[in-house]
Amino acid sequence: MKADSYQAIMAQRNEIMRQSVGIDYQKYATGVLAFDYEGLMADTGYDIDRIREVQRRTAVGATPLVELPNLTRLARLLAPSGHGARIFVKDEAANPSGSFKDRRASLSVHEARQRGYPGVIAATSGNYGAAIASQAAKAGLRCIIVQEAFDSQGIAQPEIAEKTRACEAYGAEVIRLSVGPELFYVFLKLLKETGYFNASLYTPYAVQGIETLGYELAQQLYERERVFPDAVVVTHAGGGNVTGTARGLIEAGAIHSRIIAASVDLSGLHMASDHDFNRKSFTTGHTGFSLPFTTWPDRADVPRNAARALRYIDRFVTVTQGEVFYITQALAELEGLERGPAGNTSLAAAFVIAQALREEQIVVVQETEYTGAGKHPIAQLNLARRMGIEIRRGDPKAGKPGQSIVIPESPEQLAVAEVDLMRVRHSYLHNALQSLQKQDTLTAADYAFLAAETRLDPTTVEEMIDELIGQTG
């Protein structure tokens, strides 16, 4: 076996990870599955004030909380009498590289610098790459971004092409790969070769960096309206956005705000498929990430994922690609905010959710992202058409990911589809059992951990696990 062959590098993954993150994850183990999650988070030494201080130095955060009165009027037009909550949005596009990912990147890069790493590496095709590159530029660290960027025909996904450009603008080296999960192999090889910091999206730093988002929005709304939000809608992919925002809200005292996760429905498309790669009009915020990561967070590029969305989600909904494009256009033309489509996933859901809430209630959409060439509904729909996808106006629910995108004909056609959280929890427990070795026996600490992970009482967890074991024999 060659020293840098796929098998050889994958066999060294734990050692490479440990070196590149500087966290001994092993020491947090409290059972065969269980680990001390809060201990892992606390050991970073960052509290909310310290995170804010680090972020202030690079002008990250303190983004405006903007009311959307025209979308609220529109929602009230469709809602039953007395209903239609006020909609606010946290304009995260105002961050230095144009998205809330600057919050995650700021703490990661700060930590890399403190620990004396010569550079940072991140495996990301999205906004996080630009955020890391921007922060690394300011910190004077070298930066490598690894992207899954084009299919076997050489066709680049336009949103990722824009991210390539942005990362290069910030002086980063960008490794552009064709489709496949072996990106992780290239990533590990680079970490080993360079000795750079693994600026994973899933370290405690990258998740704690988002806590300021939840904290700020709660404070801003309270200062303005003397209330905390009734609901906060979060675009949900790998789980960091939900986890960090929810933790920040709790820290601010907004313990009754409902956390609603929203993803774009990409069911039926395979995330590792070369054929499907350019048949997705969204590169993040979709079910291709959110379902696997919610039902098993520890599939990330660090041994223990600090993003554990199921601990915080009160409700989980999906919307269609067509609905997000529609609301993106509405946001531009009714509110004068032209923002990137993927970040508007939560806005599409919030527009529907607001209609079921009373007029005096408030729903906050917790992010926007910058828009521009490639990163735009027009660019995505033109690519979709080129790939043979049908685009038309009609009932958005008739759209089929990879085959058709149906843009609503009227706002009342926007709807959310519920993701059954009990099924998600069941699936989580199934995956937890699958991760066990034959000789492992669950301890009391494991049951308590699983209960915290799924927000179920320990007795229910035990019953569900017994049932699952019974099924698999």
Add this chain to the structure above:
Amino acid sequence: MTEKIGKGVWVEIHNIVLQPGERAPQVPVDTAKVPLEMCVKGFLAEPAAVGEEAGIVTAAGRRLRGRLSAVNPAYQHGFGPPVPELSMIGQELRRLLAERELRDES
């Protein structure tokens, strides 16, 4: 005879990371049939012609080798033509809001 590109020019190199037979066991059939390809940009370390083996120095200062695939490659992404399915949304919504307000006033 292809023209040599000078040292220091911004270029892109291309490499095959994994051949079809070397792909990870979990990849779907369509992905397993094609190689894992890699493109990286950098400054040409010594003169080379397009299509030939070349060395570059990347933005992070690493020295890499691969087939010289493009010279000063353009950013090709853009918007493309306006999409008719989106063009009317703003007008429709403004009309809807205006009608409602007229009704409320009457």
